[in-house]
Every structure is written in C-alpha cells, then in structure tokens.
Amino acid sequence: MFLKRILLGIALLSGLQLSATVLASxxxxxxxxxxxxxRLQxxxxxxxxxxxxxSFANIKLFKKALVNDQELAPQTLExxxxxxxxxxxxxxxxxxxxANKAEFDRLGKQYQVQPRFVIALWGVTSSLGLDVGDYPVLTVVASNAYRGDNEAxxxxxxxxxxxxxxxxxxxFSALKSNWSGxxxxxxxxxxxxASYAQDGNGDGQIDIWTNLSDAFASTANYLKQLGWNDEGxxxxxxxxxxDISQDLVGLATQKPFLQWQELGVRRFDGSDLPKVKGMQVSLIMPDGITGRKYLVYDNYRALLKWHSSDYFALSLTYLSERIKYPAID
Known part of the structure; x- marks a missing residue:
C-alpha cells in the first residue's frame, strides 16, 4: 500500500498519464x-x-473548499x-x-500610489478586510488542488x-485565507x-490580515510593480x-485626447476633453453602445493586470471616486 502511494505521488509530480489498470485515477x-x-514535490x-x-501533519481535507471561483457576470454596469x-x-x-489618513498618506507617498485606490481595492476584494477568512491556507490550497480544477x-x-x-x-495556523486561498x-x-508583501510600519513583521500599515504597503507595492503612476x-x-466605429473600441486602440475630441467624444457633462498632449488613451464600452463609456489610461491597464475584468476595474475606480469626493480633510 505504501509503495502504491509513493508511485501515485511520483506520477503526479512528473505529470505522467497513468493507466487505470495500474493505478487509481x-x-x-x-x-x-x-x-x-x-510531499515529493x-x-x-x-x-x-x-x-x-x-507541516503535513496539520493538513486536513477542507470540506468547504471550492475551486470554481468564476464571476457571475452581472447584466449591466448600471x-x-x-x-x-x-x-x-x-x-x-x-x-x-x-481614521488613518496621516499613515495612509505617508505610505502613499512612499510607494507612489494614491491611498484612495488602495482602500478601494480592499473594498471590492475583501470588503475592507471582512472577507479575509480564518482557514489555514495550506489546507485550503491543497484541498482545492486535490479537487482538480486549476490543479497546477x-x-x-x-x-x-x-x-x-x-x-x-x-x-501554520496564522497563515490564513478565505475558502479560495x-x-x-x-x-x-x-x-x-512572497513577491509583494511589505513591512509597512518597520516592526520586522509582515501582517496583511490585521496590520493596516503592512496591508497598505503590500497592496501599494503590488500596484506599483504592475505599472501604477501616481501622477495620473x-x-x-x-x-x-x-455611430462611432466599433473598430475604435477596446484597449488595442490608443489615441491622444485631441483625436478623440475630433471623433466626437466628450466628457460626461458634454464639455471638451482635457488638452493633454502626448497621452495615449483608449475607449471602452463594456456594455456596448447603450451602456457606460470610458476613456481609460495606463493606470486602468495596471488594474486589469491585478484582475482581468472590466467590471472589477470599474467597480474599484467607481469606489475610488466616491472616496475622493467630497474631499476628506
């Protein structure tokens, strides 16, 4: 029995296809x-x-583990x-x-990411830290891998x-996650x-679960590495x-504001577009011509690297605008 289990492990590690007559699927x-x-890996x-x-002595099958983390696309942005x-x-x-403005502003300047975008990202991902989970992450990801969807x-x-x-x-028990890891x-x-977590308050520890400074620094660092520019x-x-051509819609097309102005694009209030030279922007319409339309910049592209969904990015930016206005002293 032990030899069979080892052979199963070796086969999993090498990626070989096993015959059903020799080993269990x-x-x-x-x-x-x-x-x-x-273990072998x-x-x-x-x-x-x-x-x-x-570590393996602490790992049990997580019965709440789910592997289908797909978004249910809503009907419209409206x-x-x-x-x-x-x-x-x-x-x-x-x-x-x-409540944390001085600290968040300090870290925002250090990592060159405006605080409102960090807070907005927390809002749409973890509900401002309410959805951080209380499950050992190794138990969750091992169980999700075992169930087979997106195993690699x-x-x-x-x-x-x-x-x-x-x-x-x-x-082991402190490295916690939600049901999806x-x-x-x-x-x-x-x-x-492993790649982006930062010690935001200099205490020698990195705690993205309860320490707001560490969580802020880590989130801002990730955004910065994705290409965020706080000057825009x-x-x-x-x-x-x-009647705008659909060939112009999408991130593949980039034009300066002047050319979009000439094509009839205007601010939402009907006034002229900004007169910024050299900046290349794209037109997106996630819900088509009858839905909301946006001109988006390089920072928007950075958000899509975090999660490739227009609905995710636009939800984040919508919350960031609601945080910004009216101004917080």
Missing amino acids: QSEMSFEQYLDGL ALKEGISQGFVDK HYLPSLVSDALVEQSRALYK FYRKEFIAGLKILQSSDIE KMGYPHFSPTDY TWGRQVQVPK
Whole structure:
C-alpha cells in the first residue's frame, strides 16, 4: 500500500498519464494519497524533510473548499456598480481613510500610489478586510488542488505557502485565507505574498490580515510593480456619438485626447476633453453602445493586470471616486 502511494505521488509530480489498470485515477485517489505527491514535490523544491513532516501533519481535507471561483457576470454596469459599491461601503471606506489618513498618506507617498485606490481595492476584494477568512491556507490550497480544477495553480500556491512558513516566523495556523486561498486585506495568494508583501510600519513583521500599515504597503507595492503612476488617474466616463466605429473600441486602440475630441467624444457633462498632449488613451464600452463609456489610461491597464475584468476595474475606480469626493480633510 505504501509503495502504491509513493508511485501515485511520483506520477503526479512528473505529470505522467497513468493507466487505470495500474493505478487509481486522481478522482479515485484519497486525499492522503494526493498529499504524498505534494510531499515529493515539496522535497524536490528544496523544503526540508523535517519541515515537510511538521507541516503535513496539520493538513486536513477542507470540506468547504471550492475551486470554481468564476464571476457571475452581472447584466449591466448600471445595476452592478451600485450593488457592489453600496453607500454603506462608501461610508466605511471614507471612515477608514479618515481614521488613518496621516499613515495612509505617508505610505502613499512612499510607494507612489494614491491611498484612495488602495482602500478601494480592499473594498471590492475583501470588503475592507471582512472577507479575509480564518482557514489555514495550506489546507485550503491543497484541498482545492486535490479537487482538480486549476490543479497546477493550486499546487504552485501550496509550495509557495510552504516556503513562506519555512522562511518566516509565521505559524501554520496564522497563515490564513478565505475558502479560495486568498489572504488578508488585498486578497493575496501565497505567491503574491512572497513577491509583494511589505513591512509597512518597520516592526520586522509582515501582517496583511490585521496590520493596516503592512496591508497598505503590500497592496501599494503590488500596484506599483504592475505599472501604477501616481501622477495620473485611471480614466473618465465620457459621451460618444451613437455611430462611432466599433473598430475604435477596446484597449488595442490608443489615441491622444485631441483625436478623440475630433471623433466626437466628450466628457460626461458634454464639455471638451482635457488638452493633454502626448497621452495615449483608449475607449471602452463594456456594455456596448447603450451602456457606460470610458476613456481609460495606463493606470486602468495596471488594474486589469491585478484582475482581468472590466467590471472589477470599474467597480474599484467607481469606489475610488466616491472616496475622493467630497474631499476628506
């Protein structure tokens, strides 16, 4: 039995197709058998035997684990934006900024990301930290990998989580996530945490779950690495002629404001577009000609690198505008 489990683990690690007459398929494999493959992969990745044994002793099948983390696309932005970005969320976001303004402004200047965008990102991802979860992330990602949907992704996250624990003072139970393996205020994956997490208050620890300074610095650092430029904003809602060519719509087309002005595009209030030379912007219409239209800038493209969804990015920017106006002293 033990030899069979080891062979199963080796086959998982190498990616070989196994004959059903020789070994059980992954769907027939027990969670314990699946963990044998993860153990072998962890050892191959340079994680010590002692640490593997200690960590795996704590891993149980997470029965609430889900692997289908797909968005249910809402019908239109007109309905989606006010439902996701409620007045309550706006007030909570503004209150969070006001209560921590000096610290958030300091970190915003240090990482060159405006605080309102960091707070807005928290709002649409983790509900300002309410959805950070209380499950050991290794248990969650191992269980999600075992269930098979997007297995390669979750296996990678599992190894990243192991490496975080081995190289830090974080305890197994303290590396927490929600049901999908997303951690802390910014909903980082373990690989995100390893790449972008920052010590925002200089205490030698990185806590993106309860420490607002660390969570802010880590989120801002990620945005900066994605190409964020705090000298500009994300874009603006506009009006367009009803007969505008669909060939002009989409991020693949970039034109200066002057050319969009000549094509009949105007600010949402009908006034002329900004007279900014050299800046290349794109026209998007997520709901088509009858829906909302936007001219979007490079910072918008950075948000799409975080999560490739216009609805996600526009929800974030909508909340950021509600945080900005009226101004918070």
